[in-house]
Amino acid sequence: METGSSTPAGSEENFEDFSDGTVDYQEVEEEENKHSIIQEIRNELSPEGASSSNGFKKSESFASVRSKDFCESMEDLDVSPDDYFHDKEWIQKRKHIFILSSAGKPIYSLHENEGKLATLCGTLQALVSFVQANNDTITSIVADGIKFVFLIRSSLILVAATRDNIAVQQLQMQLNDVYNQILSTLPHMTKIFEKRQNYDLRKQLAGTERLIDHLLVNDTSNKKITNNVFTTLTNTVQVLPLSTAMRNNVTSAIQNNCSKIRDLVFAVLIANNKLIVLVRMKKYSIHPADLRLIFNLIECSESFKTAESWTPICLPKFDMNGYLYAHVSYLADDCQACLLLLSVDPNVFFTLSDAKKKITEKLRRSHCLEAINEEMNNRGVNLRTIGIPEMRHFLYKCKVSAQLLCAELTHPYSSPSEFDRLYSIYCDMYHRIHNNLRPLKLIYHVGEKELVLAWVAQAYELYAVFEPTIDKNLVIKLVNKLVRWVEKEQDILFIKNHPNF
Amino acid sequence: MKAIEAKVVILGSEGVGKTSIVTRYLKNVTSSDQGPTISASFFSCKLYLDGVKVKLQVWDTAGQERFRAVAPMYYRNANAAILVFDLSQHKTYRDLKMWAQELQRNVQDPMILTVVGNKLDLHATRTVSREEAFLFASSIGANYMETSALNEQGLNQVFLRIAEGLVRLANENKSQTLRRYDSSNSISAYSNVFADDDQAFHLPSVHLGIPVEEGDVHSSDVGRLETPSWSIDHIAHGSVETTGWCCY
Known part of the structure; x- marks a missing residue:
């Protein structure tokens, strides 16, 4: 057994943020309770605002205490003798994710029922506390060809296990996304665990599993092949291509109708997992990881299509200690773009509802709805139409804005197994380029089935996959052609600045 | 008094059909x-x-456990609550007691409570008897109705009964949060689109269909599937004001 562990400080280095993140995650965690951005905004906006929110908080904690049915949750935990260790199908899964409480209670498993994994979770918890006893933190171990990667947070232990050749950092990033997803629905989780260390979180999480599954499962498992998975890999978001004039129209429609609403922090318009416009309160911005949580929530929740919703949501990178209140609605029946208006005030639903109606009307008058609809079916850059058919697929990450541009997935990567292979290639390349010990600028790799180029320039990172037979000179020519094309079209493909209200 | 505006909250466990009830009633989807x-x-x-315009702001809440902590946000200042359970799932019925207690403790103003046993279409497998549910509803001062969102049975009655209760409440002048207006055009507090009266439906105050009265309970303890004498075409539907899409 090979043990790779490092000091807590060392493990934090793995979470390098490639974008200029607003708030560093670990810092926030340590400063918990000391500093809350949401409180800050409330106080800034209205001196009496801080007190008005207390009324709600009291009843909130009242309800959450009332609803805990402790006895029942204990019964669910009965250790069952027939666990999954003899289930071939379970063992052969490519990736497993387990979440347990720091007391070793199973909370979530990607495959099958976590309730039957009490023994496994006990073992994992023992490993964690064994290393912790030496004032160290376990990062990963490899046993029998399976890589176990650990992420330890104040009240949870998250573990990924896989036979694939995926970097530890990659898996930790995924685990971190999962942790953020949990925080996003249960920001008060830490407090629950403070009160009762062996509380069974599963009851509170019911309904969130869907969101976690969706974050983790490679899209191929539901036979849907999309570029969305690459945003997690590269820590970016995708942007809906839109002409500058149209995007400005959308922006001003939002600004004109929202500028007078004082407590509004963000307005986010998205369609098909792509960002259309983000308007923000001065000084504040949304981290791409938080945006991905929003995308995930919208993608997983059909119910938002039925009616306007008003939901509290926690954006952990923005402020992990409190809720923002989100007015969520689709623009119109004939335009399935989703608008989120995020406020710190829980009582402004009707103001936002009104603003949303006006925004939709304005967008319809200025023909923005049609423009958005036209682009909604855009599944990525078509390499044939831009004259680079020898390139099979690429990822272009704009580093400043943390935005990702992808090629349309076509043959041969349109079958699930080949797409999985492409994903592994990109994972491998990404890991080698961003290796902590020896970061690289350029990789040129000729494989049996394809030729891969990874290139880190000052403003962007480019990962491109070619036919295996073409020569190096042509590759260089084609890459230059692509980069020039992207530069020419950048105002349409990326959003340079997120405007203020 | 010509018009009232009231907040209605729908509560109940996961999967009992809260959203179905409201979307079936309002949108007929x-x-x-x-x-x-x-x-x-x-x-x-x-x-x-009876010539009074009753505008309902309906909050359809999530049944999942994790949203319980935020429920107060939606039932605060509510004038009416619809407590929904699934007739075929006894657990969902037991959960209502918790909701009823929570409302009693946290809402000061008088409220129109309605207990709704949904999924009447599954009456063959019902686990909650009509008598039991009726007695519980009476004990918390609520109306009891049975509905089938699937077959669109009893939905109009639920909302009609609530509207009646709210008018009564407004006449008694006991509720501080219930908004009353002397002109039927005053309900435009937060939106300009509601002025279009054709969208609303006009009904005399009638008692039709499913509301379960006491005598009814004693006549039989077996759930009966009521087929109303009117068909869905005879009654105009309350329309959801999906306002804002201006080009119809």
């Missing part, structure tokens, strides 16, 4: 799987009752 509600959705509708 048939989509069966909308997925679970996230926190709460908002609908609005209005009814006419």
Whole structure:
């Protein structure tokens, strides 16, 4: 057994943020309770605002205490003798994710029922506390060809296990996304665990599993092949291509109708997992990881299509200690773009509802709805139409804005197994380029089935996959052609600045 | 008094059909799987009752456990609550007691409570008897009705009864949060689109269909599937004001 562990400080280095993140995650965690951005905004906006929110908080904690049915949750935990260790199908899964409480209670498993994994979770918890006893933190171990990667947070232990050749950092990033997803629905989780260390979180999480599954499962498992998975890999978001004039129209429609609403922090318009416009309160911005949580929530929740919703949501990178209140609605029946208006005030639903109606009307008058609809079916850059058919697929990450541009997935990567292979290639390349010990600028790799180029320039990172037979000179020519094309079209493909209200 | 505006909250366990009830009543949509509600959705509708315009702001809340902590946000200042359970799932019925207690403790103003046993279409497998549910409803001062969102049975009655109760409440002048207006055009507090009266439906105050009265309980303890004498075409539907899409 090979043990790779490092000091807590060392493990934090793995979470390098490639974008200029607003708030560093670990810092926030340590400063918990000391500093809350949401409180800050409330106080800034209205001196009496801080007190008005207390009324709600009291009843909130009242309800959450009332609803805990402790006895029942204990019964669910009965250790069952027939666990999954003899289930071939379970063992052969490519990736497993387990979440347990720091007391070793199973909370979530990607495959099958976590309730039957009490023994496994006990073992994992023992490993964690064994290393912790030496004032160290376990990062990963490899046993029998399976890589176990650990992420330890104040009240949870998250573990990924896989036979694939995926970097530890990659898996930790995924685990971190999962942790953020949990925080996003249960920001008060830490407090629950403070009160009762062996509380069974599963009851509170019911309904969130869907969101976690969706974050983790490679899209191929539901036979849907999309570029969305690459945003997690590269820590970016995708942007809906839109002409500058149209995007400005959308922006001003939002600004004109929202500028007078004082407590509004963000307005986010998205369609098909792509960002259309983000308007923000001065000084504040949304981290791409938080945006991905929003995308995930919208993608997983059909119910938002039925009616306007008003939901509290926690954006952990923005402020992990409190809720923002989100007015969520689709623009119109004939335009399935989703608008989120995020406020710190829980009582402004009707103001936002009104603003949303006006925004939709304005967008319809200025023909923005049609423009958005036209682009909604855009599944990525078509390499044939831009004259680079020898390139099979690429990822272009704009580093400043943390935005990702992808090629349309076509043959041969349109079958699930080949797409999985492409994903592994990109994972491998990404890991080698961003290796902590020896970061690289350029990789040129000729494989049996394809030729891969990874290139880190000052403003962007480019990962491109070619036919295996073409020569190096042509590759260089084609890459230059692509980069020039992207530069020419950048105002349409990326959003340079997120405007203020 | 010509018009009242009231906040209605729908509460109940996961999967009992809260969203189905409100969407079937308001939109007449048939989509069966909308997925679970996230926190709460908002609908609005209005009814006419003896010349009084009753505008309902309906909050359809999520049943999932994790949203319980935020429920107070939606039932605070509510004037009416619809407590929904699934007739074929006894657990969902037991959960209502918790909701009833929570409302009693946290809402000061008088409220129109309605207990609704949904999924009457599954009456063959019902686990909650009509008598039991009726007695519980009476014990918390609520009306009891049985509905089938699937077959659109009893939905109009639920909302009509609530509207009646709200008018009564407004006449008694006991509720501080219930908004009363002397002109039927005053309900435009937060939106300009509601002025279009054709969208609302006018009904005399009638007692039709499913509301379960005491005598009824004693006559039989077996759930009966009521087929109303009117068909769905005879009654105009309360329409959801999906306002804002200006080009119809």
